[in-house]
Amino acid sequence: MNVFSKVQNEEKGNVNVSVVISIVVFVMIMLPILTLGIERYRINIIRNDTSTAVEISLLSSLTALDIYEASSEAYNFESDEFISTFTHYLSLNMRLNPDLTDTERSLVDGDVTINEIRYVGTDNLPYMNPNTGEVFVRPYFNIELNLIISPSIYRKMILDVSGVDGFHYTFFDDVSMPIDN
Amino acid sequence: MSNMMSTILYTVYIIIFLAFVVSIIEFTVPIIVKADFDRECDYYLDKSVDAGGLTVSETMQLVAKIEAMSPNINIVSYDITRSGSVAYKDDVHFVINATYSLSTITSTFTRSNKNYPLYYEKQFANRRIIN
Numbered sequence: 001m002n003v004f005s006k007v008q009n010e011e012k013g014n015v016n017v018s019v020v021i022s023i024v025v026f027v028m029i030m031l032p033i034l035t036l037g038i039e040r041y042r043i044n045i046i047r048n049d050t051s052t053a054v055e056i057s058l059l060s061s062l063t064a065l066d067i068y069e070a071s072s073e074a075y076n077f078e079s080d081e082f083i084s085t086f087t088h089y090l091s092l093n094m095r096l097n098p099d100l101t102d103t104e105r106s107l108v109d110g111d112v113t114i115n116e117i118r119y120v121g122t123d124n125l126p127y128m129n130p131n132t133g134e135v136f137v138r139p140y141f142n143i144e145l146n147l148i149i150s151p152s153i154y155r156k157m158i159l160d161v162s163g164v165d166g167f168h169y170t171f172f173d174d175v176s177m178p179i180d181n
Numbered sequence: 182m183s184n185m186m187s188t189i190l191y192t193v194y195i196i197i198f199l200a201f202v203v204s205i206i207e208f209t210v211p212i213i214v215k216a217d218f219d220r221e222c223d224y225y226l227d228k229s230v231d232a233g234g235l236t237v238s239e240t241m242q243l244v245a246k247i248e249a250m251s252p253n254i255n256i257v258s259y260d261i262t263r264s265g266s267v268a269y270k271d272d273v274h275f276v277i278n279a280t281y282s283l284s285t286i287t288s289t290f291t292r293s294n295k296n297y298p299l300y301y302e303k304q305f306a307n308r309r310i311i312n
Contacts, residue, residue, distance in 0.1 A: 019190045034205060034259055038212070045216050052303070056230060060306035064270055092304045105300065153208070162249065178308070 033155050042152055043169070051173050053093035054143055058117075058175050063084040077119040077141070086117065098157050102148075110148025110166045118142040129174050138177050145171040205283045211297040214251060214281050221246055222301040226275055233309035234264035234273050243277075248306045253282045254299065269310045 047085065064085055076082070090112070091098050095105045100112040120127075120140050129134045148166035151158050225243045229235050235243070240261050245258040248254060267273055279299040284292045 005302060016190070019187075021196055026201075031201075036208060038205075041216075042212055045212065045219065049219060052226065056226070056303060056305040059230065059308065060304075063306040063308045066270075089305065095302060125238075168209075 035151075038153060039151055042147060046107055046147070046149060047171065050094065050145070050147065050171055053090060053107070054145070054171075054173050055175050057086055057089035057093050058141060058143070059178055060089040062178065064089075075119075077117055083114070083117065087114065090114075108147045109150040112148075113146040115144040115146055115170070116142065127174075131172070132174075134174070136174060136176050138179070140174050140176045141169075141176060143173045147171050203286060207283065210283060211281060214254070214297070215299060217250055218247065218254075218279070218281075218299045219239060219301065222252070222275075223278060226303055229261070229273060229275050230305060230308070231301075232264040233307040235275075236264055247277070247279060251281065254284035255280050255282070264309070267307050269308070270306050273302050274308050275301070275305075277301045 039081060061082060065082060087100060088098065090096070091100055094100075094107045094112060095103060096112060097103055101116070102108060102110050102112075118141065120142060122139055125139075127140070128134070129136070148168045149169050150166040221243065225235060225239065228239060240259070240263075243261075244256060244259065247256060256277065256279045258276075260274050260279045262273040262275070277300070280296045281299055282294045282296050285295045287293050
């Protein structure tokens with residue numbers, strides 16, 4: 001009788017332990033991995049959308065300012081005129097306010113900051129973008145933006161714990177000078 | 182008693198696990214549909230940038246392709262500038278507004294349709310000179 005009770009207690013203990021281990025594995029390993037995978041996929045979507053917005057905004061700025069008429073080597077791409085035109089199109093294409101603050105329909109979850117727009121001349125050509133593998137044989141631009149992205153899963157909890165309004169994401173892109181320009 | 186206890190515990194665990202898997206799928210599907218929608222629109226946006234807009238048949242092709250992606254997609258409106266209709270440097274619009282409806286679990290035994298917005302809006306200066 002004593003032996004039977006002992007076996008029964010051990011079995012009961014094993015069941016409880018295995019269920020607890022399963023829950024711990026699920027919560028501590030599977031959940032974060034799945035969440036990270038989904039967030040990474042979502043960031044890729046935002047990145048691709050931002051890349052499209054940046055490319056057509058840059059092309060629009062070059063067209064709107066008739067830069068192809070002047071020598072691109074002589075033009076100052078850091079001038080207020082160029083930056084404001086680029087900002088105008090970027091705000092339209094990322095669905096932001098004109099001052100690049102976010103709206104309810106914007107692609108990102110916070111304000112966008114233009115860190116750098118750098119025109120690279122014909123030096124170092126051909127150049128291969130190390131991230132995308134794209135090869136540039138014409139003059140191109142380095143563009144760097146600062147985006148704010150919030151997590152989509154457990155958003156409130158993660159932001160409350162982190163004590164921030166969103167996470168900063170530095171966006172880099174290289175855009176080739178179009179042939180017309 | 183022990184077997185019964187373990188059965189109950191595992192049943193509860195499996196129910197929680199399945200509920201989580203279903204909610205993850207319901208959360209992920211609209212994100213994947215949005216990515217496919219963007220990819221299709223990007224392809225036609227490139228055409229639009231080159232030609233200063235899309236022809237009527239290209240616009241219809243795009244609409245048909247989006248609708249063919251899923252029977253749950255409903256195109257609410259679209260505004261795509263027709264190629265050759267705007268002057269050089271004027272703005273070309275490329276806007277598609279659609280919804281994707283998905284039946285999601287709202288409580289233990291009820292489901293309801295939820296509409297997810299699929300919105301694509303781009304605007305750019307026309308680079309094409311029409312003679």
